[in-house]
Amino acid sequence: MSTTASALHSEHEHHPYGWRRWLFSTNHKDIGTLYLLFALTMFFLGGLSAMAIRAELLYPGLQMLDPDLYNNILTNHALIMIFGAVMPAGAGIANWMIPLMIGAPDMALPRLNNLSFWILPAAAMMLVLSFIVPFFPGGGTQVNTGWTLYPPLSVQVGMSMDFLIFAIHLLGISSVLASINIIVTILNMRAPGMTMFKMPIFCWAWFVTAFLLILVVPIIAGGVTMLLFDRHFGTSFFNAAGGGDPVLFQHLFWFFGHPEVYILILPAIGALAQVIPAFSRKPLFGYKSTVGSMLVIATLGMVVWAHHQYTIGMSLGTVSYFMIGTILISIPVGLIIFNFIATMWRGAMTFETPMLFATAMVLLFSFGGLTGVMLAVIPADVQYHDSMFVVAHFHYVLIPGAIYGLFAAVFYWLPKWTGHMYDEKLAKIFFWVNMISFNITFFPQHFLGLAGMPRRIIDYNVIFAEFNFLSSVAGLIYGFSHLLFLYIIIKAIRGGQQAKNKVWEGATGLEWELPSPPPFHSWETAPKIK
Amino acid sequence: MHSRMKRSYSLWLLPFLLVTALPAQAEYGLNFPPPATTIARDIYNVHMLTMGISTLLLIGVFGVVFFAIWKFRKSRGYEPDQNFHKTWFGTWSWIFVPAVVLGIDLTIASSAQKVLNKLWVVPEQEGMLDVKVTGHQWYWEFEFLDEEVRIESRAKTEEEAGELYLRDVDHRLVLPTGRPIRFMHTSADVNHAMWVPALGFKKDAIPGYITETWAEIDTEGVYRGQCAELCGTWHAKMPIVVEAVSPERFTEWVAEAKAAQAAADAEAAADIEWALPKLMEKGKGLYNTKCASCHQINGEGLAPAFPPLKDSAIATGPAAAHIDIVLNGKPGSAMPPWKGLLNDLEIAAIVTYERNSWGNDTGDAVQPRDVKAAR
Numbered sequence: 001m002s003t004t005a006s007a008l009h010s011e012h013e014h015h016p017y018g019w020r021r022w023l024f025s026t027n028h029k030d031i032g033t034l035y036l037l038f039a040l041t042m043f044f045l046g047g048l049s050a051m052a053i054r055a056e057l058l059y060p061g062l063q064m065l066d067p068d069l070y071n072n073i074l075t076n077h078a079l080i081m082i083f084g085a086v087m088p089a090g091a092g093i094a095n096w097m098i099p100l101m102i103g104a105p106d107m108a109l110p111r112l113n114n115l116s117f118w119i120l121p122a123a124a125m126m127l128v129l130s131f132i133v134p135f136f137p138g139g140g141t142q143v144n145t146g147w148t149l150y151p152p153l154s155v156q157v158g159m160s161m162d163f164l165i166f167a168i169h170l171l172g173i174s175s176v177l178a179s180i181n182i183i184v185t186i187l188n189m190r191a192p193g194m195t196m197f198k199m200p201i202f203c204w205a206w207f208v209t210a211f212l213l214i215l216v217v218p219i220i221a222g223g224v225t226m227l228l229f230d231r232h233f234g235t236s237f238f239n240a241a242g243g244g245d246p247v248l249f250q251h252l253f254w255f256f257g258h259p260e261v262y263i264l265i266l267p268a269i270g271a272l273a274q275v276i277p278a279f280s281r282k283p284l285f286g287y288k289s290t291v292g293s294m295l296v297i298a299t300l301g302m303v304v305w306a307h308h309q310y311t312i313g314m315s316l317g318t319v320s321y322f323m324i325g326t327i328l329i330s331i332p333v334g335l336i337i338f339n340f341i342a343t344m345w346r347g348a349m350t351f352e353t354p355m356l357f358a359t360a361m362v363l364l365f366s367f368g369g370l371t372g373v374m375l376a377v378i379p380a381d382v383q384y385h386d387s388m389f390v391v392a393h394f395h396y397v398l399i400p401g402a403i404y405g406l407f408a409a410v411f412y413w414l415p416k417w418t419g420h421m422y423d424e425k426l427a428k429i430f431f432w433v434n435m436i437s438f439n440i441t442f443f444p445q446h447f448l449g450l451a452g453m454p455r456r457i458i459d460y461n462v463i464f465a466e467f468n469f470l471s472s473v474a475g476l477i478y479g480f481s482h483l484l485f486l487y488i489i490i491k492a493i494r495g496g497q498q499a500k501n502k503v504w505e506g507a508t509g510l511e512w513e514l515p516s517p518p519p520f521h522s523w524e525t526a527p528k529i530k
Numbered sequence: 531m532h533s534r535m536k537r538s539y540s541l542w543l544l545p546f547l548l549v550t551a552l553p554a555q556a557e558y559g560l561n562f563p564p565p566a567t568t569i570a571r572d573i574y575n576v577h578m579l580t581m582g583i584s585t586l587l588l589i590g591v592f593g594v595v596f597f598a599i600w601k602f603r604k605s606r607g608y609e610p611d612q613n614f615h616k617t618w619f620g621t622w623s624w625i626f627v628p629a630v631v632l633g634i635d636l637t638i639a640s641s642a643q644k645v646l647n648k649l650w651v652v653p654e655q656e657g658m659l660d661v662k663v664t665g666h667q668w669y670w671e672f673e674f675l676d677e678e679v680r681i682e683s684r685a686k687t688e689e690e691a692g693e694l695y696l697r698d699v700d701h702r703l704v705l706p707t708g709r710p711i712r713f714m715h716t717s718a719d720v721n722h723a724m725w726v727p728a729l730g731f732k733k734d735a736i737p738g739y740i741t742e743t744w745a746e747i748d749t750e751g752v753y754r755g756q757c758a759e760l761c762g763t764w765h766a767k768m769p770i771v772v773e774a775v776s777p778e779r780f781t782e783w784v785a786e787a788k789a790a791q792a793a794a795d796a797e798a799a800a801d802i803e804w805a806l807p808k809l810m811e812k813g814k815g816l817y818n819t820k821c822a823s824c825h826q827i828n829g830e831g832l833a834p835a836f837p838p839l840k841d842s843a844i845a846t847g848p849a850a851a852h853i854d855i856v857l858n859g860k861p862g863s864a865m866p867p868w869k870g871l872l873n874d875l876e877i878a879a880i881v882t883y884e885r886n887s888w889g890n891d892t893g894d895a896v897q898p899r900d901v902k903a904a905r
Contacts, residue, residue: 060695067763068835134834141835146760152737153720153762156864158834240738246721247736280602282610289624311723311734311759313715313741316650320643327635334631335624341594342623346611348604359595366591370584377638379645380577382732383562386723386758451559452727454758457766461697463559 015520023118026110027520028095031117033417035092036410038120040486042084045128047479049077054441054475057468060460068134070458071144072160076131078147079164082264083171084124086398089406090267091116091178094206096417098182100511100518101200103191103527108184116177123170130163146456148257149224151238151249155231162231165224172217179210191510193529200509201290205270208294212263215302216256223252247312254305262301264398265365266294268405269336272358274509275408276340279355280347281506286339293332293339300329310381319378326376333369337362352504353427357408360435361400368396371446386456389449395442407431407485414489415503419517420496426488433481440474563727566749566774570730572645580638587634649731652712652744659711661703665722665735665757667864668764668823671871672703679787682871684819685767696766697754700819702773706780710746715739718866720762726755726772734759747774762864763835764823798875798898806882806895813883816876821884824864829888835864840888849894852881853904869905874898 015021015030025031052073056065065073095113099106107113133139140158154161186207190199226237227249236242238249277284284290304325306314314322340362349355371393375381384390415421444467449455453464460468499516510527511518565571602608614620664671669684683699685691691698705711715724717735725732728751731743757768775783818827824836831838839845844852856877859867868877875898885892 066832067766068832071760071763071765139834144760144762148760150721150760153760156720156762156862240736246738280610281604282612283615285615285620286624287615292624311732311741312736313733313739316647319650320646323642323646324639327639328632330635331628331631335627337591338623338627341591341598342614342620344595344598345602346608346614347598347602348608348610349599349602350604351599359599363592363595367588370588373635373638374577374580374584377576377580377642379573379642379649380580382649383573383577383727383730385732386725386760447560450561452563452725452755454725454756454765456760457756459696459766461695462693463697 024114026106026114028099028107028110028113028522029417029518029520031107031113032092032094032096034117035088035095035120038117038124039085039089039092040489042080042088042124044482044486046077046080046085047482049073049080051476051479053077054472054479056458057460058472059469060462060465062459065458067458068142068144071146071456072131072134072142074456075143075145075147075164076127079127079167081398082147082260083168084127086264086402086406087171087175088120090206090209090264091175093271093406093409093413094178094182094267097413097511098185098203098206099189099522100416100514101203101509102186102189102194103510103523103529104185104189105521105523107181108189109181112177112181116174116181119170119174119177123167123174126163126167126170130160130167133160133163134158148253149227149249150253151227151230151246154227155238162228165228168224169221172221175213176217179213182206182210183214191523191526191529197288197291198529201273201284201287202267202270204291205266205273205294208298209263209266212259212266212298212301216259216263219252220256223249223256226252247309250309250312251306254308255302258305258308259298259301261394261397262297264402265405266297268361268402268409269294271405271409271412272340272361274507275354275358275412276343276362278412278504278507279352279358280344280349282343282347283508284339285342285345286335290336290339293335296332297329300325300332304329307376307381310378311385323376323378327373330369330373337366337369348506350505352411353422353424353431354408354412354504356428356431356435357404357411360431361404361408364396364400364404364435364439368393368398368401371396384449386454387449388445388453388455391455392442392445392449395445399438399442410489412504413511414492415499416511416516416518418492418496419499419515420492420494421499421503422488422492422496426484426491430481430484430488433484434478437474437478437481441471441478444471563753565730566728566747566751566753567730567745568748569645569649569745570728572648573730576642576645579641583634583638652742653710655710657709658744659706659709661705661711661713663713663715663724663735665715665717665719665724665761665768666866667719667762668757668768670699670703670722670724670757670768670770671718674784677784677788679784679791681787683770684823685769694754697756697769697771699769699771702752702771704773704775704780704783705747706777707747707750707774709777710744713743713745715741715743719864721759722757722761722768723759724755724770725758726753726770728753729755729772732758747772750774750776763832767823794875795873798873801899804875804878804895804897806886806893809879809882809895810886812875813879813881814887816872816880817883817887820868820872821880829884829890839884840890845884845890846892849881849885849892849896849900850904852885853877853896853901856881857901857904874901874905877901 016024056063056070130143134142143157143160143164145154186203229235230238236244238244238246273284304322306322307326375384375393448464448467453460501515502512562574565574660675662673662675669682671682673680681701683701686698686700688695715733715735717737722735723732729745733741733743751774753772755770825831825839829840844855857869859865878896878898878901881896885894
């Protein structure tokens with residue numbers, strides 16, 4: 001009975017058409033799509049800035065940028081990629097998939113959902129304004145601080161820093177609202193019989209991520225607000241001459257900044273926990289230990305922030321604690337990697353594009369994790385700190401660890417979202433070009449750092465020329481490979497082979513019981529879970 | 531420029547070189563430069579240990595994954611083992627995997643802790659050489675506190691430095707071998723960080739803080755490093771060059787530096803009337819080293835951060851206001867107060883030069899006593 005009723009209902013989807021459908025949307029799939037398109041736009045903007053950085057570093061000497069513009073682009077690259085691309089992409093997939101996966105008709109708080117998305121374009125505008133304002137008369141100096149915004153340098157900057165501060169406020173509000181929605185949805189909207197420990201790991205990953213966001217985003221909001229007051233209202237929170245402390249900002253920043261790394265990575269790990277079992281054709285190895293590991297990562301991740309600041313002159317006891325704590329994070333991370341490999345073990349694997357990206361993530365994220373252990377070791381870190389070694393490390397963590405996880409998720413669920421199969425052949429070409437050029441871009445940067453090249457410099461001595469040239473050439477190939485990604489997505493949206501309900505042979509989960517694309521209101525009648 | 535580009539084209543051969551010519555390590559800088567202190571050697575060993583363990587683990591992970599990819603694939607007709615996670619291995623792996631990882635972690639941490647204890651605590655010892663390091667936008671200032679010698683160290687221009695551009699300075703930091711040295715780092719403006727890889731430390735220079743590190747150099751030589759903390763526009767142009775010499779040579783160097791300093795002070799204190807051409811000549815040299823990185827050689831500045839001096843209200847208006855801004859700086863901007871860094875004659879010369887160059891033609895010959903009165 002319910003089936004016919006919902007079928008009838010779906011034919012008369014009560015939603016506005018045209019631009020109203022998107023601006024006033026309270027539908028989790030439409031908002032998810034908006035999030036994903038926004039993330040894709042910002043991904044290309046952030047990518048463009050990375051291309052400018054690598055082009056400038058192609059040869060020694062100043063090529064085309066002046067130092068402040070270089071630093072401005074550098075700052076914007078980080079902020080756009082983190083806040084504009086990876087976080088909204090994760091939120092977009094969460095919006096699309098969580099209701100489908102837990103058997104809910106929509107997110108618990110649909111209007112809040114609309115608000116949390118539509119704050120983003122405003123925030124992005126503020127962010128872009130912070131970049132372009134210095135080019136107008138009276139616009140002040142450029143943001144030349146890097147994304148860490150350390151005072152006193154950030155107090156010297158002109159009004160573009162204020163745009164940046166407000167952009168961070170807006171981005172933070174958007175993230176907190178989205179997180180509240182995700183937590184409420186997961187706690188209240190699960191189908192009857194779906195206990196927390198029957199829930200797909202992707203939902204668990206986002207559940208943990210949402211708590212992390214709510215806990216740490218207010219800290220950065222507070223930190224940049226204090227910075228704003230120092231800049232304009234005569235306070236001295238971060239000014240030693242007025243009784244303040246410039247290092248306090250670093251603590252506030254990294255108390256947010258370190259958990260932020262897990263905020264970027266956990267959703268990708270959650271997606272992998274769906275993709276790897278599907279293409280290994282057997283259940284996830286160690287469901288509970290994966291969930292437990294994510295909880296341990298979130299908890300430990302909150303209390304090790306100062307390993308980003310080993311060189312500020314903390315006491316021996318303090319740095320020893322932060323070293324041990326940081327090294328211990330390898331335990332839950334190692335267990336998750338182990339579980340993924342054990343899932344592949346004795347499976348019957350096939351390597352469609354999602355599985356290719358998932359395998360690359362397992363291997364290359366392990367690599368980034370291990371250089372992370374090296375960086376945690378203080379005596380060695382006083383050499384690596386603020387060198388190109390760090391740049392190589394965190395790109396090995398964030399590109400395979402976050403972006404490859406998102407790519408795996410996008411290719412895994414794209415047929416569900418669009419109703420069409422993507423072009424598998426092109427997607428495989430994209431994977432290989434992307435993965436190989438990524439490695440040639442970032443692997444040599446480890447050597448540059450060890451040999452003594454600091455990060456964030458616009459010009460370098462000729463002893464660093466060879467590896468920088470290699471890194472830039474591969475980096476430009478890596479950057480342009482994403483145009484292929486864009487083409488594959490557009491092609492899949494416009495048409496292609498009709499996707500079945502259950503797109504992948506080995507896939508399990510509620511989302512594969514609905515048609516592709518799913519009806520406007522996902523689960524009008526809750527499915528029963530045994 | 532052309533020769534540099536040519537050098538880079540040979541890069542296409544790099545992958546080949548990496549495989550066939552690993553002895554060429556030194557040339558391509560694949561690892562830390564050779565350490566020059568005991569602690570840097572210990573650090574190098576910790577680095578090699580963690581890197582070794584990481585490499586072994588990575589080989590293990592790659593090996594297992596590639597074996598699985600080769601063996602457990604559908605195309606080979608492999609049937610998935612649906613109960614693998616329910617075997618004893620699946621039941622207990624959550625205990626023994628963390629136990630193994632913990633063992634590895636403790637191995638790394640325990641060897642690191644020993645070096646850390648040594649590195650972190652500056653030894654309380656007689657005869658230590660105290661060097662105060664002050665970071666400035668964008669040069670380094672080194673003070674030998676007991677010897678009362680102060681030097682400023684700025685990057686050489688591309689023409690002067692040649693192949694060493696961005697790794698060479700006008701005044702090197704001369705240090706003795708075989709004597710423990712305490713470095714005290716602070717900053718006059720924004721955060722900087724002194725990093726000389728061969729000495730084995732990096733420490734932030736933070737305004738309002740004094741952070742400590744130490745080193746005992748055991749090999750004579752020239753060791754190069756750079757500022758490691760983003761400090762604004764010319765962050766790339768803050769090299770550090772340490773010249774480690776024998777204790778005898780160091781004593782000589784201190785004496786020479788003190789004599790030069792005393793001569794400069796005497797010249798500034800002499801109560802004579804300085805003629806315009808003399809001040810201009812002195813001012814040009816000082817301006818080009820100390821002021822031109824921001825205000826530029828041609829006096830046109832770099833908009834919007836660094837205002838032009840050419841035709842500016844300050845440099846063409848009353849001299850008193852001009853002297854005041856050079857002495858006391860401009861709060862809230864990158865313009866520092868120069869009163870602690872330059873003597874009366876130097877400030878007089880710079881102000882004179884700025885008031886009579888690039889078309890500015892006040893004709894003022896600012897005298898050291900004017901500066902002294904304004905202090």
